[in-house]
Amino acid sequence: FETLDGVKRTVPSDGLLIWDGERPVALAGIMGGLDTEVTEATVNVFLESAYFEPSSIRKTSRRLGLSTESSYRFERGTDIEGLVRALDRAAFLIQELAGGTVSKRIDVYPERFSPKQIKLRYKEVARLLGADIGKDEIERILEALEFKALRKEQDSCLYEVPTFRVDIFNETDLIEEVARHFGYSRIPSRTPKVEINPVVDRRKRALRIIKETMVVSGFSEAINYSFMNSRYLSLLGIKGDDPRTNSVKLLNPLRKEDEDLRTFLLPSLLDNLINNLNQNIRDIKLFEVSRVFIRTSERLPSEPLHLGAVYLYYPGQRLWDEKLEPFYLLKGLIEKTLKRLNIASADFRASSEPFLHPKRSADVFIDGKRAGFVGVLSSQVKIALGLEDVREPVGVCEIDLDLLLDHYRDTHSFRALPAFPFVQRDISLLLSKELSSKEVLDLVASSGDELIEDYWIFDHYEGKNIPEGMKALGISIRYRAKDRTLTDEEVEASHRKLTEYLLERTGGRLR
Structure with a gap:
């Protein structure tokens, strides 16, 4: 249908058209048709005064992207009982100003309106x-x-x-x-009576903890529109059966480029990063907590709650600088958040994300379920985003908060401070590179020695003087008994037993 502005438009199936009995002459409540335009040669004019359902006009106007003075009025509601008065007034003014003869009035009112x-x-x-x-x-x-x-x-x-x-x-x-x-x-001003309820919703408490952790770590909260440019999917190498490709298309986006509801937060945060770089800002720490939208087989998309963050720092922004690796900084931030939420069932595994550096990235798992990723952008992705001149690594992470909140425990347990000293011993192993550090720590945990209080990795080395395909891993073990001071013989026995257990299970050797 060609409207008065000379544009041919495809009218949606539920759009309302006005016909003359043979052909459409107008988009109801929006704009007339070009074929029935009033010109200087027009002799006969047909006047119609009608009432249209506001929601119908609004929906058609939005779908066509056509907003007119007529649609502005009709989509906000008009006086259904004022139609005859308006029609008579229009006919009177035309006759008075342009001459001519007014024909009879036809009033079709099939269903009388009942005032509220x-x-x-x-x-x-x-x-x-x-x-x-x-x-x-x-x-x-x-x-x-x-x-x-x-x-x-x-x-x-x-x-x-x-x-x-x-x-x-x-x-x-x-x-x-x-x-x-x-x-x-x-109306007099009075202090309202407010009932104070000390009970805080468990979910809100957890979200507050998460945001507080980010803020005290130096990050600022970003608030973005829930839209994304679908080109980010190809720029980041996301394709195939990845759920993030199942985006919801907008019929009338604010910008043509952002016609999808975002399926993850990273595109918005990368836009924030680029905008800040364009303003010559070189200390960028941003996070966002918001819902994303994944199209499913259901009528409505799923809307998981996500936490996303981006980090970039150029040395020299402060008087005192400390060189920090973004991957470990963000990984530590996630670990701190998990600790504050009392979530102990989390671990990190090598990431399969196509846009992350393969050696400086990890996927986050909670109770065996993948919850997100953390790492630095690969050099190829930085070039694709136009960030080839950015020398420093760009750290990013994104976590499914719904999964975190399912494992959040808001109860705390306390224990007395140890009454007896601990003894610390180290183990340095040569292991296959295929064996992850997490697997080795899991073996320490499964050793079953009650004297082991804590353990952690203090060194990881690959390179010179290390055989091909091998790596050196250093583990610190802390021993302590609850009821006595350990003797050297007890510590040595436990440490020797643990060392033999690790060598047997890993196939490695002492360095």
Whole structure:
């Protein structure tokens, strides 16, 4: 259908068209057709005065991307009982200004409109406004506004809403009319009575902990639109059956480039990074907590809650600098967050994300389920994003918070400080590179020695003086007994047993 502006448009199936019996002549409530345009040669003019359902006009206008003065009025509601008066006025003005003859009027009104009826309670007026406005004053105000009183009672009155007041839906709207005309300045100001409930929602408490952890670590919160440019999927190498390719398309996006609801937070944070770099900002630490949208077989998409972060720092921004590897900084931040949420079932494994550096990245798992990723962008992705001049590594991470919150424990347990000293021993092993550090630590945990209180990796080395395909791994072990001071013989026995166990299970040797 070709509209008055000369553009041919495809009308949606539920769009409303006005026909002359043979062909469409107008987009109802939006714009007329070019074929029936009024010109200087026009002799006969057909006038139509109609009422259209506001939601129908709004929907068609949005889908076509066509907003006009007509659609602006009709999508906000018009007076259905004012059609005849408007039609007669238009015909009168045309005849008076341009001459001609007015033909007969045809009125088609198949289903009569029933005005809304709303019961107004005087006690509710006083409760909401906090002022005792007299009954007579309330009735005077509403009757002056052409609200018809149908049935008056001692404590309430039933009013009929005039058809031109399409903005009045319920009792609260009537009370607002009373307040506006009574005068807000005449309503006394009082301190509201607030019931304080000390119970904080468990989920809200966890989200507050997460945001506090990010903020105290030097990150600033970003708030972005929930849209993304689908080109990010190809730039980041995301394709195939990856759920992040199942985006929801917008019919009328704010920008043509951002026509998808985002399926992860990284595209928005990368946009933030680029915008900050363009402003010559070289200390960028941003995080965002927001929902993403994954299209599924259901009618509505799934909306998991995610935490995302981006980190970039150029040395020399401060008087005192410490060189930090973004991967370990973000990994430590995730570990700190998990610790504050009392989540102990998390581990890190080599990441399969195509946009991350293969040796400086990891996937986060919680109780065996993948919860997200952490790492630095690969050099190929930095070039694709136009960041080839950025010498420093760009750290990124994103976590599924719904999975975290499912494992969040808001109870804390306490124990007395140790009464006896600990003894620390180290083990340095030569192992196959194929064996991950996490697997070795799991073996320490499964050794079953009750004297082992804590353990951690203090060294990881590959390179000179290390055989091909091997790596050196240093592990610190802390031994302590709860009821006595350990003797050297006890510590040596436990340490020797653990060393033999690790050598047997890993196939490695002492360095």
